[in-house]
Amino acid sequence: MIAKRTDLAGTSDRPFNNLLRRLNAVDYELIAPHLAVVEAAAGDLLYNPGDDVQIVHFPCGPSLASYMVPNEDGRDVETILVGREGAVGGIVSQGFLPAYTRITVKFGGPFARLPISKLDAAKLKSISVRNIFARYADCMLAQIFQSTACNAIHSIEQRAAKWIISAMERTNGNGVVPLTHEQLSTLLGVGRSYTSRVIQNFKAEGVLDTRRGAIVIRDPDKLKLRSCMCNEAVKDHFEEVLRGVYPSEDNPAN
Numbered sequence: 584m585i586a587k588r589t590d591l592a593g594t595s596d597r598p599f600n601n602l603l604r605r606l607n608a609v610d611y612e613l614i615a616p617h618l619a620v621v622e623a624a625a626g627d628l629l630y631n632p633g634d635d636v637q638i639v640h641f642p643c644g645p646s647l648a649s650y651m652v653p654n655e656d657g658r659d660v661e662t663i664l665v666g667r668e669g670a671v672g673g674i675v676s677q678g679f680l681p682a683y684t685r686i687t688v689k690f691g692g693p694f695a696r697l698p699i700s701k702l703d704a705a706k707l708k709s710i711s712v713r714n715i716f717a718r719y720a721d722c723m724l725a726q727i728f729q730s731t732a733c734n735a736i737h738s739i740e741q742r743a744a745k746w747i748i749s750a751m752e753r754t755n756g757n758g759v760v761p762l763t764h765e766q767l768s769t770l771l772g773v774g775r776s777y778t779s780r781v782i783q784n785f786k787a788e789g790v791l792d793t794r795r796g797a798i799v800i801r802d803p804d805k806l807k808l809r810s811c812m813c814n815e816a817v818k819d820h821f822e823e824v825l826r827g828v829y830p831s832e833d834n835p836a837n
Contacts, residue, residue, distance in 0.1 A: 599644045600643045601667050601668050601828045601829075602667075602719055602828060603618075603641055605715055605825065613705040618695050619695070621693070622693060623693075626687060627691070628687055629687060630682035630684075632685060633681050633682060639670050640672055640686075640696055641670045641694060641697070642666050642670075642671075643692065644693055646690055647666050647688070648665045648687065649663075649664055649686070649689040663723070663726045664689060664749055672699070675717060675720045689750075690753075690761055702716070719828070721824055722821050730813070732813070733811060739773060741810055743778065744810035745810045745814050746770045747800070748807065748810055751803075758799060759797050759798075763797075785806070789801055790802050791806065
């Protein structure tokens with residue numbers, strides 16, 4: 584990860600992260616001098632289990648981070664994706680915080696980084712900063728709950744459609760999702776052969792196509808019909824708790 588520092592204090596321009604843009608001007612100025620924008624590549628490691636979490640990472644634009652839980656058989660299972668609607672690492676906790684999961688960059692791009700000590704200091708000075716990050720933590724917990732229920736009751740086809748839609752909503756809105764078969768297999772927690780079978784079925788139905796390293800959405804409406812409603816449930820909760828923060832068709836990534 585190559586850091587590209589940008590002075591963000593005293594300007595109206597902010598990183599393209601909806602959580603940061605939700606902060607009012609006074610609250611944002613509490614953290615702006617300490618923000619640094621970096622370019623991250625897909626596969627970059629942000630945290631391993633047990634690491635001391637010292638930095639909050641805010642995905643910007645089409646960038647995505649992924650929480651991955653390692654298992655005893657050596658496989659990692661992905662739990663949730665986090666895009667420009669949120670942040671990863673030390674959202675609500677203070678003091679020493681060991682990472683529980685592996686957190687990696689799913690889709691490369693810009694990330695804004697903030698030392699946790701500076702976020703904690705801002706929370707001490709501003710009730711509204713504390714409130715926004717506590718509300719975001721609630722939304723993230725809702726995602727985890729919904730993902731657990733989804734894995735238990737929905738088919739591989741429904742879950743595949745859900746993950747593709749979830750990734751699509753956080754990209755640039757042109758219907759091209761930089762998601763490989765291998766990445767989708769990890770999201771689903773199944774072997775690549777199962778994933779390939781689902782993709783082939785979707786292609787035969789005219790729902791999507793594939794190109795090297797990406798999925799091309801041909802019929803978003805059909806894809807939504809094949810999906811479960813878990814993604815919509817999470818979006819509805821975001822709208823109740825942090826209106827306007829979850830990515831939508833009205834605010835595509837640049």
